[in-house]
Amino acid sequence: MKQLFANQIADTVTTVKINVLVGLQFDQVRFHVKPGEKVKLIFSNSDDMSHNLLITKPGSRLEIVNEALQLGEKGPSMDYIPRSASVLWSIPVVNPNQTKTLNFIAPQQAGVYPYVCTLPGHGFIMFGAMYVNSDGKIPELKNDLNIPPNRRLDNNSAIINQHNEHKVNEGNKPTAIKPLHPYKPVSPYLYRIFIEGASPAAIAVSLPGNLSYCWDASTCKLRFAWTGGFLDNSELWKGKGDVLAKVVGTLFFSDKTEFPLSIGNQDSIQVVDYKGYSLINRYPEFHYTLNGINVYELIMPNNDGTGLIRKFRIPDGNKIVWFNTNPADGVSYISSAGKWKNGKLKLVPKQAIDFSITMSRKEGGLL
Numbered sequence: 001m002k003q004l005f006a007n008q009i010a011d012t013v014t015t016v017k018i019n020v021l022v023g024l025q026f027d028q029v030r031f032h033v034k035p036g037e038k039v040k041l042i043f044s045n046s047d048d049m050s051h052n053l054l055i056t057k058p059g060s061r062l063e064i065v066n067e068a069l070q071l072g073e074k075g076p077s078m079d080y081i082p083r084s085a086s087v088l089w090s091i092p093v094v095n096p097n098q099t100k101t102l103n104f105i106a107p108q109q110a111g112v113y114p115y116v117c118t119l120p121g122h123g124f125i126m127f128g129a130m131y132v133n134s135d136g137k138i139p140e141l142k143n144d145l146n147i148p149p150n151r152r153l154d155n156n157s158a159i160i161n162q163h164n165e166h167k168v169n170e171g172n173k174p175t176a177i178k179p180l181h182p183y184k185p186v187s188p189y190l191y192r193i194f195i196e197g198a199s200p201a202a203i204a205v206s207l208p209g210n211l212s213y214c215w216d217a218s219t220c221k222l223r224f225a226w227t228g229g230f231l232d233n234s235e236l237w238k239g240k241g242d243v244l245a246k247v248v249g250t251l252f253f254s255d256k257t258e259f260p261l262s263i264g265n266q267d268s269i270q271v272v273d274y275k276g277y278s279l280i281n282r283y284p285e286f287h288y289t290l291n292g293i294n295v296y297e298l299i300m301p302n303n304d305g306t307g308l309i310r311k312f313r314i315p316d317g318n319k320i321v322w323f324n325t326n327p328a329d330g331v332s333y334i335s336s337a338g339k340w341k342n343g344k345l346k347l348v349p350k351q352a353i354d355f356s357i358t359m360s361r362k363e364g365g366l367l
Helices: 061-069 156-171
Strands: 013-018 030-033 038-045 051-056 087-094 098-105 111-116 127-132 189-193 202-207 211-216 221-227 250-254 261-263 272-280 283-290 293-301 307-313 321-324 331-335 339-341 344-347 354-361
Touching (some): 038 051, 061 111, 087 098, 202 283, 211 293, 250 354
Parallel strands (some): 013 038
Antiparallel strands (some): 051 111, 189 202, 202 211, 261 321, 272 283, 293 307, 307 354
């Protein structure tokens, strides 16, 4: 893949153009400028949600993301831009189909300067890196730890194709029925969304077969799943950042456990840390750590369309793994490995390397 560099223009101003891809992604996740160079950054938002763009001091992205979350009700009026010396430059909230420009002079000190969207939940996966140095060197894409994990892989074409598929359908004329989306999306696809019952870092995924689910990046767990439709985002399309998406359909699963997985002592507190996701045939595989151990979770529709298959990979574990359920969660379970006892699945480390859980809707649904 070609390295992305800003384009030089005749007046010695470096022009950088950044757009937005579906799934909370900047289309350009890194660029290079020289120390002290004049920079013109043009940020266009072709997404369905509003975004901002902040450039921070090296190593300060997560600090600023968490400070933005602490703004609470003040967030919208402050464009989710914390008052911090670690914020060097910022573009305030850009609504869908808008463009804003930022002019600045690159730092004299060489380094890697993160840029990030700080709307609630976005900054954990929507970020990039401005490389400032005199020689133009940046790491190979696969080794670049300053960009989102899923953008280090050789699947960027899938992300861009998904974006283009959405754009192709933008010209569809609205019908007499109130549209749920401004285009005709093709499943599987996802939105970072504000939705009741989850944190601001919620990810809603539409699956084939009229199945959908909400995965919470803040808590690293599948929150709930439903059938019959996806989301009513019509208020969000209007650029309102303080409204909740509405589920279209009927919930058939809601996680009632403290956490679905336990590693080692099942009664101990499980410490989770979200690491991002990558797209596998357009299905997101979520990556997080549980007590410092890598966990990968891929969620797909089951074969008969009555529920979900959750495919787990815990390649580095050396302890017993437990999968916990609750009788009130609305589904029945079948596992590919392990032994069930009192609603808990026990897997030895070898079994936990790669196993799946099939969740099928119970007759009568949620209790």
